[in-house]
Amino acid sequence: MASSAGTCTITEERHGSVKKIKWAWTAGSGSSVNSITTPTTTYAYNGKIEMLATIGAAGSSAPSASYDITIKDQSSVDVLAGAGANRAAATSWTIAASLGAVANDTLTLTIANTGSSNAGAVYLYIR
Numbered sequence: 001m002a003s004s005a006g007t008c009t010i011t012e013e014r015h016g017s018v019k020k021i022k023w024a025w026t027a028g029s030g031s032s033v034n035s036i037t038t039p040t041t042t043y044a045y046n047g048k049i050e051m052l053a054t055i056g057a058a059g060s061s062a063p064s065a066s067y068d069i070t071i072k073d074q075s076s077v078d079v080l081a082g083a084g085a086n087r088a089a090a091t092s093w094t095i096a097a098s099l100g101a102v103a104n105d106t107l108t109l110t111i112a113n114t115g116s117s118n119a120g121a122v123y124l125y126i127r
Contacts, residue, residue, distance in 0.1 A: 003029060004030065005035045006028035006037065008037060009025075010022065010024075010038070010040075018127050023109045023121065023122045024119075025109070025121070026061075026119040027117060039110070046126075047126045049101060049126055051124075053093065053095075054069060054123075055123075056087070056089050061119045063087070063111075063114040063115060064114055065088070066087070068084060068111065070084055071109055071110075071124060072108050073105035074105040077100075079099075083098060083099055107124070
């Protein structure tokens, strides 16, 4: 089977005092299992991270159990402070405590241990 890179679509809502970023991702296949393309936000963000929500796709597209998410700033610091590790496969998870902050940086999503061609979405809320 040929390898293919994954995809990622970013939606950025910057109205009001809370900013919302959504990364809708599909992992690659073959030797590109954990790769996704275009995972960096267009805009820079500033503030405290209020909430992280992860939603795995259903059925055969669900990520592997205990997949990992990091969201890094331009200094390669995980602004989730490790809270994106070991996400559940097809379960929606929300975390609203012990998260980090971002200071005038674009944000880049990294996903590991998802399994081939699996999918999900990550929502980040910043105030």
